[in-house]
Amino acid sequence: MERGVQGEGMEHGVRGDGGDRVFADGPPTRSGASDRPDVFESRLAELMHASREPARFGPRHREALRAGVRARRRARAARRAAGSVLAVAGLGLGLFLWPHGQTDDRPSAPGPRPAVSPAPDPSGPPSSTPTGPPTAPETTSTVLPDAPTVTTSDPPTGTASSTAGDDGPSPTATASETWTAPPPTDTADPSDTPSSVISATG
Template sequence: MDHMEHLTPDGADHLDRPDHFERQLTLLMHGTREQSPFDARRRERLRAGVRTHRRVRAARRAAGSVLAVAGLGLGLFLWPHGHTEDRPSAPRPRPASSPTSVPDAPSSPPVSPSAPPTVPATSLSAPPDEGPATSEPPITSGSSATTGYRPPTATATAGSPDTGTTPPAGARVSETAVASDDRSSPAGPNG
C-alpha cells in the first residue's frame, strides 16, 4: 500500500485507519483512470468557450454601463422638477393695517386693492396721458376723447356736468369701501 502511505501525513484526521474497503475504493478510483489526451478538438473547443465567455462578459459590462447612464439621465431629468415644485411658496401679502385704521396712519401706504380710500385718490391724480387703457379715467363732461369709452347711458346724461350719474371708478371704490365699513360695523341698523 504505497499509495496509502503518502496519504496519511496530510489526511491524518480521516485516513489514519482506513479499512479494507476504503483502501480498495481508493485503489479502484485511481486504477480506473482512462487516458484521455488534450487533443486539438478539445483545445479548439476550450478556446471557443473562452471567446464566448469573453463576449458575454463584455456584453454584461456594456449593458451595465447603459443602465447606469440611463438611470443617471433619468435622475437628472426628474431632479429639477421635483426641486422647484416642492419648494413652499411665499406667504401672500397681507394688508398693513385694517381699513378703519388707515386714515389715522398716513405713513403706511396700503398695498391691497381692497383698502383704503387713498387708492382712489392716487388713481384720480394719475396723468391724463396714461389713457383709459391703463386705468379708468375720471369722467369729465364735454370731453370728446373719453366719450368712446363711456357706456351709452353716460353719453345721454353728459349735458349735466354737476349731476353726473356715473362716478369715477375711484369714487366707486371709495364708496364701496365706506359702505363695507358701515356694514361691517356692529352698530348698524340691523344689527
C-alpha cells in the first residue's frame, strides 16, 4: 500500500530525466525496506526545520496561559459540584421513593410448610381449643335441660308430699324432702302441677 502510494507520488514528484531525477530509483522511505530517506524527504525535513521562526514566550502568552488554567480549574470545580449535586439529588429521590410503611411491604408469613414438617404441633392446639369451648357449653346445656326435667318432674311429688305431709311421712315424702331444694318452682306456679304430675306419671 505504501509502495503504491509512493509510486503514485513518484509519478507526480519526478522531475527532469535520467540520473538527475530526484526519485530515480523510487522513493525509499524510512518505513519501507530501506530506512534511508530519499532526497525529497530529506529536503522536506530540512525545510520544516528551516521554516521555524523565533517566537518568544512573552507576558501576553503567560497571562493567557494563567487565564486558561484558571478557567479550566473553575470548570473542573463546577463539574465536581454538579456531580455532587446530582449525587445528592439522586440519593434524596431514592430515599423519597423508598417505601415508608415497612409492614405493608414486608413479606408475608413463611409459606405453607409440608404436612410432614413440624406443622402438626402448632396445628394441634388450635384444633383442641375449638373443641374445648363446645364441650363446656355442652356441660352447661346438659345441666340446664336436666334441671328443668328434674324440677318439673319432681315438684309434683313435692307438692304431692306436701299435700300429703299432714298424713304422715311416706317414702315419697322423704324423697320429696331431699328435693325441697328447688321449692321455688313449687310455689312459683301451681298451674304447672298438672303437667308435672302428668310428666311424673308418664
